[in-house]
Amino acid sequence: MGGNQTSITEFLLLGFPVGPRIQMLLFGLFSLFYVFTLLGNGTILGLISLDSRLHTPMYFFLSHLAVVDIAYACNTVPQMLVNLLHPAKPISFAGCMTQMFLFLSFAHIECLLLVLMSYDRYVAICHPLRYSTIMTWRVCITLALTSWTLGVLLALVHLMLLLPLSFCGPQKVNHFFCEITAVLKLACVDTHINEVMVLAGALSVLVGPFFSIVISYVHILCAILKIQSGEGRQKAFSICSSHLCVVGLFYGTAVIMYVEPQYESPKEQKKYLLLFHSLFNPMLNPLIYSLRNKEVQGVLKRMLEKERTS
Numbered sequence: 001m002g003g004n005q006t007s008i009t010e011f012l013l014l015g016f017p018v019g020p021r022i023q024m025l026l027f028g029l030f031s032l033f034y035v036f037t038l039l040g041n042g043t044i045l046g047l048i049s050l051d052s053r054l055h056t057p058m059y060f061f062l063s064h065l066a067v068v069d070i071a072y073a074c075n076t077v078p079q080m081l082v083n084l085l086h087p088a089k090p091i092s093f094a095g096c097m098t099q100m101f102l103f104l105s106f107a108h109i110e111c112l113l114l115v116l117m118s119y120d121r122y123v124a125i126c127h128p129l130r131y132s133t134i135m136t137w138r139v140c141i142t143l144a145l146t147s148w149t150l151g152v153l154l155a156l157v158h159l160m161l162l163l164p165l166s167f168c169g170p171q172k173v174n175h176f177f178c179e180i181t182a183v184l185k186l187a188c189v190d191t192h193i194n195e196v197m198v199l200a201g202a203l204s205v206l207v208g209p210f211f212s213i214v215i216s217y218v219h220i221l222c223a224i225l226k227i228q229s230g231e232g233r234q235k236a237f238s239i240c241s242s243h244l245c246v247v248g249l250f251y252g253t254a255v256i257m258y259v260e261p262q263y264e265s266p267k268e269q270k271k272y273l274l275l276f277h278s279l280f281n282p283m284l285n286p287l288i289y290s291l292r293n294k295e296v297q298g299v300l301k302r303m304l305e306k307e308r309t310s
Contacts, residue, residue: 008167008171009093010090010092010093010096010171011091011093011096011173011178012088012090012091012171012172012173013083013090013173013176013178014172014173014176015080015083015084015175016176016271023084023085023087026084027081027085030077030081030084030279031081033077033279033280033283034073034077034078034081038073040286041069041282041285042070043286044066044286044296045063045067047296047300048060048063049063051302053299054295057120057137057140058117058121058124060144061113061116061120061140061144062117064109064113064144064147065114065117065285066285066286068110069110069281069282069286070282072103072106072107072110072281073278073282075102075103076176076278076279077279079099079176079177080176080177083176096173096178096183097178099177100158100159100162100178100180100183101155101158101159102155103178103278104154104159104180105151105154105155106151108152108154108155109148109151110250111151111206111209111250111254112146112147112150113144113147114209114213114243114247114251115213116144116147117243118212118213118217118243120135121216121220122216122219123135125220125223125240126223154201154205157197158180158194158198162183165184165187165191165194166189167183167186171186172186173186174271175271176271176275179274181198181258199258201258202254202255206254206255210255213247217240220236224236238293238294242288242293245288246288249281249284250281253274253277256270257274257277
């Protein structure tokens with residue numbers, strides 16, 4: 001590249017190409033969704049921590065999922081709201097790299113947590129007599145810590161490969177947050193290795209875990225069909241269908257974003273898919289997976305009745 005180029009120290013997030021009135025409408029709408037996300041996942045965390053009947057491996061992993069969803073939203077939504085109010089306000093290079101690192105970390109962790117949750121259901125339904133000996137608290141804590149550690153380390157690999165790159169302009173990121181593929185387009189050096197690592201990372205944390213979840217649920221489905229009790233079969237279907245909805249929403253959008261070839265979908269379409277992935281998924285997860293669960297509903301009713309009588 002030319003020798004007179006200077007490295008940029010901040011980025012400008014372009015966000016959504018809409019007019020001022022639509023920006024204010026989106027600000028109000030996204031603020032509402034953000035509050036719902038925090039309240040929904042916060043309610044799940046509160047119920048699980050306060051009621052001993054929910055102190056089981058399934059809800060232990062669910063509490064970690066709620067923490068990740070809150071962190072997901074807190075990492076991207078506030079900056080997006082700021083950009084809607086002040087479109088010309090830039091984000092610093094350090095802030096951009098931090099946001100990207102946290103987003104990748106939480107994405108990897110959620111992928112791995114969904115695998116753990118499917119494994120927990122597999123053991124509970126396919127090996128019910130051995131469930132308590134397999135899914136001990138020591139095993140659950142080890143698996144959760146491993147998910148968090150691997151998620152952070154994988155994100156750190158991407159960050160270490162990206163930091164040495166030179167960014168010499170333009171400084172405009174065509175996204176509503178510092179998404180890795182959008183930032184890579186601004187580098188003035190060859191980013192082939194980075195792009196290969198993004199694809200390899202997506203394949204390792206998306207495709208591999210997704211097929212392991214599919215295999216688990218094939219075994220689960222076979223086991224459910226063998227259950228004689230209609231009530232037991234309905235309960236198993238209810239829990240598993242909720243988890244499959246969460247898996248489908250998360251993996252579906254993520255695969256289109258990072259595994260599908262770049263020319264298959266327009267950039268703007270992928271931007272809106274990632275908006276769904278980072279804003280709507282965390283808001284919908286408590287509703288899909290937990291608040292429609294009879295055990296959680298029962299705990300919530302008891303808590304509300306106790307509050308009224310006190």
